[in-house]
Amino acid sequence: MKVLKFGGTSVGSVDSIKTVISILEENLSKGERIAVVFSAMGGVTNRLIEIGKMAAAGNTEYVEFLKGVEERHFAVVRGLIPVKNQSSTFAAVRGLFNELEDILRGVSWIRELSERTLDFIMSFGERLSTLVITEILKSKGVAAEFCDARQVIRTNAAYGMGDVNFEITNHLILEHFAKSTALQCITGFIASTAEGVTTTLGRGGSDYTASIVGAALEADSIEIWTDVDGMMTADPRKVANAFTIPSISYAEAMELSHFGAKVIYPPSLQPAFAKNITLKVLNTFNTGFEGTYVQKSANGKEYVITGISSIDEIALVNIQGSGMIGVAGISGRLFTALSNNAISVILISQASSEHSICFSIDPKNAQKAIDVLEKEFATEIGLGHIDGISVEKNLSIVAIVGEGMKKNTGISGKLFSALGKNGINVVATAQGSSELNISVVISKSDLSKALNAIHGVFFQSETRSLNLFIVGVGLIGSTLIEQIRNQTKFLRDEKLLNLNIAGLSNTKKMLLDPDGIKPENWRDRVMDEGVKTSLPAFVQRMIELNLPNSVFVDCTSDKDIVQYYHMLLDASISVVTPNKVANSGSYSEYIALQRTALQRGVKFLYETNVGAGLPIINTIQGLMASGDKFLKIEAILSGTLSYIFNNFGGDNRFVDIVKEAKAKGFTEPDPRDDLSGADVGRKILILSREVGVPLEPEEVKISQILPGNCLNAPTVDAFFGELEISNAYFADMQAAAEARGEKLRYIAALENGKATIELKTVDASHPFYTLSGSDNIVSFTTERYKDRPLVIKGPGAGAEVTASGVFADIMSISSYLG
Ligand SMILES: NC(=O)C1=CN([C@@H]2O[C@H](COP(=O)(O)OP(=O)(O)OC[C@H]3O[C@@H](n4cnc5c(N)ncnc54)[C@H](OP(=O)(O)O)[C@@H]3O)[C@@H](O)[C@H]2O)C=CC1
Numbered sequence: 001m002k003v004l005k006f007g008g009t010s011v012g013s014v015d016s017i018k019t020v021i022s023i024l025e026e027n028l029s030k031g032e033r034i035a036v037v038f039s040a041m042g043g044v045t046n047r048l049i050e051i052g053k054m055a056a057a058g059n060t061e062y063v064e065f066l067k068g069v070e071e072r073h074f075a076v077v078r079g080l081i082p083v084k085n086q087s088s089t090f091a092a093v094r095g096l097f098n099e100l101e102d103i104l105r106g107v108s109w110i111r112e113l114s115e116r117t118l119d120f121i122m123s124f125g126e127r128l129s130t131l132v133i134t135e136i137l138k139s140k141g142v143a144a145e146f147c148d149a150r151q152v153i154r155t156n157a158a159y160g161m162g163d164v165n166f167e168i169t170n171h172l173i174l175e176h177f178a179k180s181t182a183l184q185c186i187t188g189f190i191a192s193t194a195e196g197v198t199t200t201l202g203r204g205g206s207d208y209t210a211s212i213v214g215a216a217l218e219a220d221s222i223e224i225w226t227d228v229d230g231m232m233t234a235d236p237r238k239v240a241n242a243f244t245i246p247s248i249s250y251a252e253a254m255e256l257s258h259f260g261a262k263v264i265y266p267p268s269l270q271p272a273f274a275k276n277i278t279l280k281v282l283n284t285f286n287t288g289f290e291g292t293y294v295q296k297s298a299n300g301k302e303y304v305i306t307g308i309s310s311i312d313e314i315a316l317v318n319i320q321g322s323g324m325i326g327v328a329g330i331s332g333r334l335f336t337a338l339s340n341n342a343i344s345v346i347l348i349s350q351a352s353s354e355h356s357i358c359f360s361i362d363p364k365n366a367q368k369a370i371d372v373l374e375k376e377f378a379t380e381i382g383l384g385h386i387d388g389i390s391v392e393k394n395l396s397i398v399a400i401v402g403e404g405m406k407k408n409t410g411i412s413g414k415l416f417s418a419l420g421k422n423g424i425n426v427v428a429t430a431q432g433s434s435e436l437n438i439s440v441v442i443s444k445s446d447l448s449k450a451l452n453a454i455h456g457v458f459f460q461s462e463t464r465s466l467n468l469f470i471v472g473v474g475l476i477g478s479t480l481i482e483q484i485r486n487q488t489k490f491l492r493d494e495k496l497l498n499l500n501i502a503g504l505s506n507t508k509k510m511l512l513d514p515d516g517i518k519p520e521n522w523r524d525r526v527m528d529e530g531v532k533t534s535l536p537a538f539v540q541r542m543i544e545l546n547l548p549n550s551v552f553v554d555c556t557s558d559k560d561i562v563q564y565y566h567m568l569l570d571a572s573i574s575v576v577t578p579n580k581v582a583n584s585g586s587y588s589e590y591i592a593l594q595r596t597a598l599q600r601g602v603k604f605l606y607e608t609n610v611g612a613g614l615p616i617i618n619t620i621q622g623l624m625a626s627g628d629k630f631l632k633i634e635a636i637l638s639g640t641l642s643y644i645f646n647n648f649g650g651d652n653r654f655v656d657i658v659k660e661a662k663a664k665g666f667t668e669p670d671p672r673d674d675l676s677g678a679d680v681g682r683k684i685l686i687l688s689r690e691v692g693v694p695l696e697p698e699e700v701k702i703s704q705i706l707p708g709n710c711l712n713a714p715t716v717d718a719f720f721g722e723l724e725i726s727n728a729y730f731a732d733m734q735a736a737a738e739a740r741g742e743k744l745r746y747i748a749a750l751e752n753g754k755a756t757i758e759l760k761t762v763d764a765s766h767p768f769y770t771l772s773g774s775d776n777i778v779s780f781t782t783e784r785y786k787d788r789p790l791v792i793k794g795p796g797a798g799a800e801v802t803a804s805g806v807f808a809d810i811m812s813i814s815s816y817l818g
């Protein structure tokens, strides 16, 4: 025996009822014994309540509303019953509406709508839908019978939420089913008292009916047909990656649905659970969907948690005071006072210090709770034993649920770290000792971010998203976007990672789109949809969007942008940048950024500040963390100058080689920064700071390679002009070195706390002699690398290597976020 239940949407239209009929026919064709429970047509119950209230208020417009409800039922009769059989059903439906009209007239006359009357009015919803569908089945030759649940389900007279008398009910159901083998079409939601007065079953009503009938008949299974694909790992409206849970235990279903998952209302399924009956949640609108199985214990769990749920809006009440410590009975009085005033408590948290108790409630009850508690504890407040009672609003609860928590450690760690890394403050937390649920109270504005971040870390075989906001789409920025484009499939398939470009900007236009800007058409979109650039607006919008796993990527060489780093890190947004400005300003600024990132638990990564993609900063940070001491650094840190000195000579003009370096993407946006030594100066300064030498920019001693006329050129064009006329200056320098069998090298060094940059000539015995292209080389002498220094060498400038270094920083944030 199987009991099927179809909800309001499933019986809400001609088309959906057609599907319902075919599902029933298919079951019958297999020879399976089934019974079926129907809800009222979607929206009808609410409409009937509204109509009842209108009538009670003397508003005669209810008559029109009622006509609408009648018409919906007539439309189903017309649509699904052959014309020759329609009249008897029309008559039966009309009969019910006549009865309803009489009652409503009575309500409007006496202007009173008791719970008892309302139950009776509501009962028409299920009676009508079930009557019509029974007639449709009969017209198709199915041996179907209308079963008015008021004949078989007995409750007390608690109108609105009748308390079922199972002993009598079970007996009545068994007796009823013994009488006939026809398909019983049962009205959901309704019941009656022993005196025959109509009652309803409260929340989850028709599910409850199915559960009561299924349990009484000891059915093999109960199928709850809804309009969604079963129970999901999270609310799909809030978490795009949410997916269907294939199997879930009764207890988990209880926990999940308590917090928002409205697909089923498990308390109403208790009778079926008590008899160990398997419940399947299926989708009338997707009959291929296999369903969520709800059973005593779930099978084959792939993840440690089963789902995440939330309550969007709660208020947190806090009561605290030193007089509460060690005093028995405070919480007893507190919760009794609340319960006496019908204030339901959603979550409770008390630390072992007993200094405070906080609990969350529906915000509607907040003021009432304060009044009640101030009255209850008036004496203690007067004596100063209790400081007072405060309420915080605009909060939400997020709960992770799953029986896997019992067996696995580190779950709460994972939860809190996902929240922490996304800068989400946990206001309160509670975990039951059943270890089935960990709940956290957070700010409502962080709800969506929290749900997505948590879903990402717990359901990792689902693709996670990193949201990138890239400012600067010049050489490096656009190369980065191209690399992202080429790696999209690999990252998605192999790393389950989606790099979502949620914002882009250059100096003219900016575009933010949380749904993503595709790397395939970003130029067109920025051009067409972008608005005038405003960095403050870009940053503000980013913070407002509050997307989880956000990363700000600064691919400019702008000075002003740096002031936003703090704000971003403070908002728990990681920053990745090849821009050296922030780290080469004052030491206090450098250290402040490091601290903010550390405090906020986010990342500030800038590997490409020195040696482009070469792993220089990471190497230093690794050595420093493990306790090595740096004794000396010697390095060639300019890709541009390296390229120039490796290629200048012979017939080549100096200015042409500089232009080549620029064309190859080695130079700074302003090549004077490279040739003036400023760029190398910034790099050795950053390296000094990384190894623990707190230098200021002016302490780096830079010796110039440029003659004064070039150095002072006011514009880039003028600079190239001066280079043209200074060719002999550079040619002589190069020739003199060559004559000695040596090469020109612009070498930065840090030793004894002093940073210097000098143009030197090196002979073939020097490790810096054999460089080519835009090579950088760094030699670290440390306590551990004393006899033979640690050397890192390779191309240290260029679009591809720099963009890939930025990419690597982004990837390391993705692994950090987990
Ligand atoms: N080239 C290399 O090998 C290496 C470069 N770097 C660093 O990479 C960074 C980028 O260099 P590169 O790509 O060559 O520079 P580009 O000049 O090619 O690009 C800079 C981009 O930043 C944009 N931009 C500048 N200021 C702002 C602002 N205030 N708001 C919005 N957008 C802005 C520019 O917009 P618009 O197009 O409108 O001008 C442009 O899109 C620099 O900091 C550089 O030092 C680091 C290591 C190696």
Ligand SMILES: N[C@@H](CC=O)C(=O)O
Pocket (backbone or CB within 6 Å): 608, 609, 610, 611, 612, 637, 638, 639, 640, 641, 666, 667, 668, 674, 679, 796, 797, 798
């Ligand atoms: N312009 C720089 C690029 C890397 O920082 C260089 O030439 O090294």
Ligand code: NA
Pocket (backbone or CB within 6 Å): 607, 608, 609, 610, 611, 612, 613, 614, 615, 616, 617, 805
């Ligand atoms: Na680097």
